[in-house]
Amino acid sequence: MPSERPDLIILGGGLAGGLIALVLAARRPDLSLTIIEAGDTLGGNHVWSFFDSDVAAADRALVEPLIVHRWPSYDVRFPGHSRTIGEPYNAIESEHFDRVVRSALPADAIVHAIVAEATSTSVTLADGRTLTTKAVIDTRGAGDLTTLRCGWQKFLGQTLQLAAPHGLTRPVVMDAKVDQSEGYRFVYLLPFGPTEIFVEDTYYSDTPDLDVETLKLRIADYSAAPAWTVASTSRTETGVLPVVIGGDFDAYWPAADKVARGGVRAGLFQPLTSYSLPDAVRFASWLATLPDLSGPTLAHATRDYARRQWRRNAYYRMLGMLLFRAADPPKRYRILERFYRLSPALIGRFYAGRSTLVDKLRVLSGRPPVPLGRAVKALVERK
Numbered sequence: 001m002p003s004e005r006p007d008l009i010i011l012g013g014g015l016a017g018g019l020i021a022l023v024l025a026a027r028r029p030d031l032s033l034t035i036i037e038a039g040d041t042l043g044g045n046h047v048w049s050f051f052d053s054d055v056a057a058a059d060r061a062l063v064e065p066l067i068v069h070r071w072p073s074y075d076v077r078f079p080g081h082s083r084t085i086g087e088p089y090n091a092i093e094s095e096h097f098d099r100v101v102r103s104a105l106p107a108d109a110i111v112h113a114i115v116a117e118a119t120s121t122s123v124t125l126a127d128g129r130t131l132t133t134k135a136v137i138d139t140r141g142a143g144d145l146t147t148l149r150c151g152w153q154k155f156l157g158q159t160l161q162l163a164a165p166h167g168l169t170r171p172v173v174m175d176a177k178v179d180q181s182e183g184y185r186f187v188y189l190l191p192f193g194p195t196e197i198f199v200e201d202t203y204y205s206d207t208p209d210l211d212v213e214t215l216k217l218r219i220a221d222y223s224a225a226p227a228w229t230v231a232s233t234s235r236t237e238t239g240v241l242p243v244v245i246g247g248d249f250d251a252y253w254p255a256a257d258k259v260a261r262g263g264v265r266a267g268l269f270q271p272l273t274s275y276s277l278p279d280a281v282r283f284a285s286w287l288a289t290l291p292d293l294s295g296p297t298l299a300h301a302t303r304d305y306a307r308r309q310w311r312r313n314a315y316y317r318m319l320g321m322l323l324f325r326a327a328d329p330p331k332r333y334r335i336l337e338r339f340y341r342l343s344p345a346l347i348g349r350f351y352a353g354r355s356t357l358v359d360k361l362r363v364l365s366g367r368p369p370v371p372l373g374r375a376v377k378a379l380v381e382r383k
Ligand SMILES: Cc1cc2nc3c(=O)[nH]c(=O)nc-3n(C[C@H](O)[C@H](O)[C@H](O)COP(=O)(O)OP(=O)(O)OC[C@H]3O[C@@H](n4cnc5c(N)ncnc54)[C@H](O)[C@@H]3O)c2cc1C
Pocket: 011, 012, 013, 014, 015, 016, 017, 036, 037, 038, 039, 042, 043, 044, 045, 046, 047, 048, 049, 050, 113, 114, 115, 116, 139, 140, 141, 142, 237, 238, 239, 240, 241, 262, 263, 264, 265, 274, 275, 276, 277, 278
């Protein structure tokens, strides 16, 4: 247990909490930090990926030590076209994330415990202990998703060790040449080495239930087609991520909740991809510039920040609404297929949640890939 009252207690040592700690350790070494994490390791069990264009040049040095693999380009495959896009792609593995964050902090800065309650300046643990601090930030992952209207992106990924080389040299970010009958489905491939490959089966689905055994069988089927012989499986990860298509920020983060938030807890993710790394890096970088990190001020500033970002994300929620409400599940892939004909720069800004007005118009221009009447109905019903 850290002996002194720290400047900041971070609740949850996942992606957002770990990044905040890394950035503050580098840019505000005067501050004392404590991370309280329920799991045995920081970052849980994840492979996080991001495009170079997701992270501003000024923040690149923050994520560089976390990267375990980098590829200069990636592929997408659809029934109607396939394409290689020359944008570098990076992967972070949670085991490495844990090591890097730990090495940036004093050993006693990480407390393995479950948070029960918090105020802006105190934390009560499940074992009854209370810690006091100058400020608290809550980065314990998703908040109350029932306050939002969501579709779901759900997946199961496995790292496979093959008996012979797979022959892939770059990631396949979406292989949508697979059965589409249940909604938008794609397989995601990361070739970590000549005989090591991460294979993830992903669904954009109306429901959050994940049938783990069926997805394992589908990965086995997918791997059998190119005649890969799987020698062993070294990682299995699952995810059920919200694709937010509507809802009210004030319900997700009520004004009465006076504890600062970051990460998915603050609603800081791209609503359509559900990816939070670009936001988490930007947020951590912004946080380090705040002159006053005292609890109530930090709570106010972070809620303001998240609220602004929520408004900016309205466009992506609207696209999500079109995807889930205006397109029949087996035809949802057409929206993505069409999107992937656009320029790499536009695609990059879209993933980063930084689309310009021209980008937004460009994505919507031309012959709509969904029936117009249903699109209008979906948008009218949108909150
Ligand atoms: C398998 C998977 C893969 C993903 N891949 C990507 C990707 O490639 N790129 C991308 O941008 N996004 C990805 N995402 C989406 C999103 O970026 C991640 O979910 C990301 O980890 C969210 O960051 P976070 O810090 O908000 O929450 P988390 O990383 O989930 O961190 C929350 C932390 O809080 C801890 N915690 C929770 N409750 C308590 C408590 N009561 N007391 C103490 N600790 C607590 C948890 O143990 C956890 O470590 C992925 C999600 C999943 C599930």
